[in-house]
Amino acid sequence: MRDLRRVFLLRFKDLNRKATTGLLLVLGAIPVAIGVALRSSGPGASPVDVDAVPELLRAGRFAAAERTVRMYLSEHPGQSSARLLLAQVLISAERSDPDPAAAIRTLKSARSGDRKIEAAIRWTEGKAWQMLGGLAEAEAAWRIAIDRDPLNDQAFESLLELYYLEGRESDTRELVSQRFEIERDKRKLGKWCLYPVRRLVMEPSPALVLDRLGAAAKREPVDFHARRAYGLALVHDGRVEEGLGILRETVERDPRSKDAWIALLTGLDDSGRPDEFASTLARLPQEHAVDPAFLIFQARAASDQGDFEGAARDYKRAERAGFRDPKTTYRLIQALRRSGRVDEAKEVDRRFLEDEETRKTLKALYNKAVEFAGRAEPERDVEVDRAIARGLKRLGFQQDSERLLATISQ
Numbered sequence: 001m002r003d004l005r006r007v008f009l010l011r012f013k014d015l016n017r018k019a020t021t022g023l024l025l026v027l028g029a030i031p032v033a034i035g036v037a038l039r040s041s042g043p044g045a046s047p048v049d050v051d052a053v054p055e056l057l058r059a060g061r062f063a064a065a066e067r068t069v070r071m072y073l074s075e076h077p078g079q080s081s082a083r084l085l086l087a088q089v090l091i092s093a094e095r096s097d098p099d100p101a102a103a104i105r106t107l108k109s110a111r112s113g114d115r116k117i118e119a120a121i122r123w124t125e126g127k128a129w130q131m132l133g134g135l136a137e138a139e140a141a142w143r144i145a146i147d148r149d150p151l152n153d154q155a156f157e158s159l160l161e162l163y164y165l166e167g168r169e170s171d172t173r174e175l176v177s178q179r180f181e182i183e184r185d186k187r188k189l190g191k192w193c194l195y196p197v198r199r200l201v202m203e204p205s206p207a208l209v210l211d212r213l214g215a216a217a218k219r220e221p222v223d224f225h226a227r228r229a230y231g232l233a234l235v236h237d238g239r240v241e242e243g244l245g246i247l248r249e250t251v252e253r254d255p256r257s258k259d260a261w262i263a264l265l266t267g268l269d270d271s272g273r274p275d276e277f278a279s280t281l282a283r284l285p286q287e288h289a290v291d292p293a294f295l296i297f298q299a300r301a302a303s304d305q306g307d308f309e310g311a312a313r314d315y316k317r318a319e320r321a322g323f324r325d326p327k328t329t330y331r332l333i334q335a336l337r338r339s340g341r342v343d344e345a346k347e348v349d350r351r352f353l354e355d356e357e358t359r360k361t362l363k364a365l366y367n368k369a370v371e372f373a374g375r376a377e378p379e380r381d382v383e384v385d386r387a388i389a390r391g392l393k394r395l396g397f398q399q400d401s402e403r404l405l406a407t408i409s410q
Helices: 004-018 021-026 030-037 052-058 062-075 080-090 100-107 115-131 135-148 153-166 169-182 186-193 195-201 206-217 224-236 240-253 258-270 274-282 292-304 308-320 326-338 342-373 382-394 398-409
Strands: none
Touching: 052 062, 062 080, 080 100, 080 115, 100 115, 115 135, 115 153, 135 153, 135 206, 135 224, 153 169, 153 195, 153 206, 153 224, 169 186, 169 195, 169 398, 186 195, 186 398, 195 342, 206 224, 224 240, 224 258, 240 258, 258 274, 258 292, 274 292, 292 308, 292 326, 308 326, 326 342, 342 382, 382 398
């Protein structure tokens, strides 16, 4: 019988070069999974024409490729790498009839002693769950993939994209920090260290969040992260009552959750609901009332009550604690002016304008760095990375700046 390992090693490079973008995404884990483990089992010839599978995939004949792999599995049902290939064919974005539920069933019993192959299995399982709107299940699968293979790029990038859409900046930084400790590829390190910058310079639009998280936000059991981000996106999209209803519900479901309270208070603030904002802030659990993350809300409440000295004090404390964003700085300027501290307000206003210019520059630099990272050149444009690091430092993101600089000096 033909050795599937040999077949795919010979044909995959050509397939990879000519396939469409969607197919490349789906087949991203195949070089490891097929090239290492998809071998024929036992002696004797097989009636399955495995030589045809790569050509079928390249031609977009997914149904025929699926039938071929299923025939192979009927002969070798215990081969996990064949199950992986079948699952990836089932969820291809190029198919008119993708079947993520069947992919999940296919992978249910797939296990491999090879940690890289096991990671590829779990990443593919996560992609299938993502297609069904099961982002919590997808995240769990991708986390397992990284646990099995900490250098698995597909799972790492999938998690970063999810955290970007859900506004989970602390989770993004934690994930990048973990990768920073083990990654030795300077080019990849530079790319990974740009992820915390992404939301700073290019926040996802409400329409994008609603589109990408809608299915997950409406599933049961509740996906807290997706539902919180979805509710806030509704508020920013003008569907205020619907969004606030979801945000109130997230607090009721988990009243100890810091992120739930932040989302609700942000939604109330951004939608101009001062009375409910004040009453909600008054109900804040004690452990959150002393958390620096809530200083900006306490400052807002003080301002609404005419206590501009108190508002200015809390906005400054928030900035010193790392919560330095355009809205906070602008409100600090207003509070300083209203409290008669005009000279100090002018100084903060000058810094505010400089920060805005820095953010504009960072966005252009970020786009340039991302474009360069996608090229085939072996080296990075380190001057762009140094400029990004300087901009991050000016905006108060010292750790992000130092980490990016470290990838240049390594």
